[in-house]
Amino acid sequence: xxxxxxxxxxxxxxxxxxxxxxxxxxxxxxxxxxxxxxxxxxxxxxxxxxxxxxxxxxxxxxxxxxxxxxxxxxxxxxxxxxxxxxxxxxxxxxxxxxxxxxxxxxxxxxxxxxxxxxxxxxxxxxxxxxxxxxxxxxxxxxxxxxxxxxxxxxxxxxxxxxxxxxxxxxxxxxxxxxxxxxxxxxxxxxxxxxxxxxxxxxxxxxxxxxxxxxxxxxxxxxxxxxxxxxxxxxxxxxxxxxxxxxxxxxxxxxxxxx
Amino acid sequence: xxxxxxxxxxxxxxxxxxxxxxxxxxxxxxxxxxxxxxxxxxxxxxxxxxxxxxxxxxxxxxxxxxxxxxxxxxxxxxxxxxxxxxxxxxxxxxxxxxxxxxxxxxxxxxxxxxxxxxxxxxxxxxxxxxxxxxxxxxxxxxxxxxxxxxxxxxxxxxxxxxxxxxxxxxxxxxxxxxxxxxxxxxxxxxxxxxxxxxxxxxxxxxxxxxxxxxxxxxxxxxxxxxxxxxxxxxxxxxxxxxxxxxxxxxxxxxxxxxxxxxxxxxxxxxxxxxxxxxxxxxxxxxxxxxxxxxxxxxxxxxxxxxxxxxxxxxxxxxxxxxxxxxxxxxxxxxxxxxxxxxxxxxxxxxxxxxxxxxxxxxxxxxxxxxxxxxxxxxxxxxxxxxxxxxxxxxxxxxxxxxxxxxxxxxxxxxxxxxxxxxxxxxxxxxxxxxxxxxxxxxxxxxxxxxxxxxxxxxxxxxxxxxxxxx
Numbered sequence: 001x002x003x004x005x006x007x008x009x010x011x012x013x014x015x016x017x018x019x020x021x022x023x024x025x026x027x028x029x030x031x032x033x034x035x036x037x038x039x040x041x042x043x044x045x046x047x048x049x050x051x052x053x054x055x056x057x058x059x060x061x062x063x064x065x066x067x068x069x070x071x072x073x074x075x076x077x078x079x080x081x082x083x084x085x086x087x088x089x090x091x092x093x094x095x096x097x098x099x100x101x102x103x104x105x106x107x108x109x110x111x112x113x114x115x116x117x118x119x120x121x122x123x124x125x126x127x128x129x130x131x132x133x134x135x136x137x138x139x140x141x142x143x144x145x146x147x148x149x150x151x152x153x154x155x156x157x158x159x160x161x162x163x164x165x166x167x168x169x170x171x172x173x174x175x176x177x178x179x180x181x182x183x184x185x186x187x188x189x190x191x192x193x194x195x196x197x198x199x200x201x202x203x204x205x206x207x208x209x210x211x212x213x214x215x216x217x218x219x220x221x222x223x224x225x226x227x228x229x230x231x232x233x234x235x236x237x238x239x240x241x242x243x244x245x246x247x248x249x250x251x252x253x254x255x256x257x258x
Numbered sequence: 259x260x261x262x263x264x265x266x267x268x269x270x271x272x273x274x275x276x277x278x279x280x281x282x283x284x285x286x287x288x289x290x291x292x293x294x295x296x297x298x299x300x301x302x303x304x305x306x307x308x309x310x311x312x313x314x315x316x317x318x319x320x321x322x323x324x325x326x327x328x329x330x331x332x333x334x335x336x337x338x339x340x341x342x343x344x345x346x347x348x349x350x351x352x353x354x355x356x357x358x359x360x361x362x363x364x365x366x367x368x369x370x371x372x373x374x375x376x377x378x379x380x381x382x383x384x385x386x387x388x389x390x391x392x393x394x395x396x397x398x399x400x401x402x403x404x405x406x407x408x409x410x411x412x413x414x415x416x417x418x419x420x421x422x423x424x425x426x427x428x429x430x431x432x433x434x435x436x437x438x439x440x441x442x443x444x445x446x447x448x449x450x451x452x453x454x455x456x457x458x459x460x461x462x463x464x465x466x467x468x469x470x471x472x473x474x475x476x477x478x479x480x481x482x483x484x485x486x487x488x489x490x491x492x493x494x495x496x497x498x499x500x501x502x503x504x505x506x507x508x509x510x511x512x513x514x515x516x517x518x519x520x521x522x523x524x525x526x527x528x529x530x531x532x533x534x535x536x537x538x539x540x541x542x543x544x545x546x547x548x549x550x551x552x553x554x555x556x557x558x559x560x561x562x563x564x565x566x567x568x569x570x571x572x573x574x575x576x577x578x579x580x581x582x583x584x585x586x587x588x589x590x591x592x593x594x595x596x597x598x599x600x601x602x603x604x605x606x607x608x609x610x611x612x613x614x615x616x617x618x619x620x621x622x623x624x625x626x627x628x629x630x631x632x633x634x635x636x637x638x639x640x641x642x643x644x645x646x647x648x649x650x651x652x653x654x655x656x657x658x659x660x661x662x663x664x665x666x667x668x669x670x671x672x673x674x675x676x677x678x679x680x681x682x683x684x685x686x687x688x689x690x691x692x693x694x695x696x697x698x699x700x701x702x703x704x705x706x707x708x709x710x711x712x713x714x715x716x717x718x719x720x721x722x723x724x725x726x727x728x
Contacts (some may be wrong), residue, residue: 014366069586073588082550090591091587092589092590092591095586095588103583103584103587107581107583107587109576109577109584109585110580110581111579112708112711113708115710116576116710119573120573120585120588120590122591123570123574123588123589124588127570129561151706168652210269249361
């Protein structure tokens with residue numbers, strides 16, 4: 001599996017695109033204690049792209065996402081965002097650089113209302129655009145509008161996921177990091193959420209980095225994709241290339257996905 | 259298919275509606291007889307020693323009382339289970355839609371009528387007591403009790419910021435109370451500063467110590483945090499005992515200047531309060547002033563907390579309680595958020611402490627032991643973490659309760675003259691806590707009121723929502 005990655009080529013994305021990547025990860029190694037979780041990851045996300053990272057359980061996808069946010073911190077390597085080195089920056093400062101994250105497991109505030117959850121999302125830019133942005137996420141997620149006064153913990157799983165994404169959007173991010181937005185959701189809701197991600201990218205030009213197990217939907221949506229196996233990026237390519245690759249097919253797309 | 263189920267419901271209905279009194283009576287009698295059997299060897303005789311002789315004193319009255327209690331409780335239990343079964347058999351029509359279409363919850367009911375009621379009683383309390391007791395001197399005990407309760411209400415509200423809002427379990431809150439008390443005691447006795455200057459200084463000093471505690475425990479949560487804060491409380495107390503040069507050690511600091519009415523002392527002299535306002539001198543004037551002082555301080559605590567909850571910092575506290583990681587990824591500086599929670603919580607503890615010192619006129623380390631911390635924390639937990647009115651009710655119950663016990667002297671005629679109900683204070687305290695954990699595990703008022711009300715209030719019980727962790 002790991003050697004086969006060479007087929008599709010470890011191409012350097014910078015060679016194919018002239019643009020400066022918005023986020024670039026170079027040789028990042030992350031440890032949990034003495035256990036190595038990321039073994040030197042290189043990855044780029046260009047402005048205006050949807051980039052997806054697929055891989056099996058425990059491959060290190062979420063670790064990479066969290067490492068970009070500085071929690072846990074990369075022990076080696078550099079992470080650059082918009083030309084600035086953010087490797088050693090505290091998490092909350094990274095968040096203030098117009099990167100938003102919808103972390104794994106949604107992590108909404110269960111005892112606070114939907115409205116308050118959204119306020120929390122907007123708090124880093126001083127609530128300046130709160131009303132406008134509230135309107136906007138309510139158009140994107142009409143379900144949330146009905147439930148603004150309801151406590152986050154009483155929402156269904158899908159609604160909680162919508163809330164997590166909406167909360168991340170409230171800070172007007174340039175780069176949106178999504179960790180498994182389809183986890184545990186009904187196929188119809190997954191479709192809705194992926195449709196919204198697409199809209200955000202096409203209409204608002206938002207750059208999206210998507211970590212997914214739902215490889216079929218993610219690769220179909222993404223401009224480019226990376227495949228991660230036990231802490232290494234083994235393949236990369238456009239979404240279509242990866243979808244058609246027999247290795248990827250065998251490892252991640254077997255079974256009913258349509 | 260339907261018919262059998264209908265008949266079964268009907269049967270259960272009739273069964274439970276006709277509460278079988280005879281059977282319950284019989285069962286209760288049986289239980290009482292068993293109690294009688296058991297109590298003959300245990301309770302009915304007592305050995306009394308007089309010189310070298312040993313006497314047996316019979317205590318049949320006590321046995322009768324115990325049997326009667328068991329009989330009564332058994333009967334009540336029957337009635338209770340029967341009524342519960344009846345309620346189960348006839349579901350309320352609203353039950354199915356309860357989650358979405360909740361009627362006014364316990365919290366909303368409490369806040370609609372309870373808050374104005376409590377506030378009214380608190381504001382007019384000295385007057386009411388004066389009218390009921392028929393004299394200033396007669397109402398001294400009650401006003402004193404009111405001051406004590408309000409002190410704990412204020413401490414509860416202060417700790418509520420740390421524990422209830424920010425979710426940081428603090429077992430050493432009494433340390434800030436002590437810092438405030440000693441700040442006033444030392445500043446006033448050494449430099450002769452007045453209470454009104456010392457009050458903010460005590461708050462600032464306590465807040466400063468709150469930050470000092472905050473720094474080392476920033477990375478801790480839950481149990482670990484509790485242990486460190488517990489140790490901090492003890493450290494402060496031990497320092498107060500052992501730093502004899504500064505604090506006079508275990509003997510404490512006495513003759514702390516009393517409170518003045520904005521500069522006018524409560525004395526019988528020419529320039530005293532009574533003379534200035536043309537009243538007859540009475541020591542109770544000072545007490546009533548102290549009552550309104552602590553009421554104002556407590557209401558200030560409440561007001562500030564309520565305002566802060568609507569500001570970004572208060573919302574950040576609550577978000578921190580729910581999920582720390584999510585907070586950080588939303589750009590919240592969790593370090594600062596925790597430190598402000600510790601500092602502001604401690605500041606109110608410091609205010610309360612300097613009030614304590616001015617009221618007592620004497621401070622010693624003995625007033626700031628762990629039990630105090632435990633009681634304040636119990637007030638917050640019992641009240642429902644984060645609920646202001648719940649904390650106030652819990653303070654009344656936990657602090658006023660023992661005083662009620664003290665007055666139950668009629669029990670002495672039942673249990674003998676040596677019986678002191680106050681000795682059972684901690685037993686009842688424990689039993690009450692256990693009962694709370696069984697019936698209201700999230701405190702008296704467990705619903706968290708949203709900080710923003712959009713159109714109408716529509717609350718969903720907090721018990722339906724799981725607690726955040728992170």
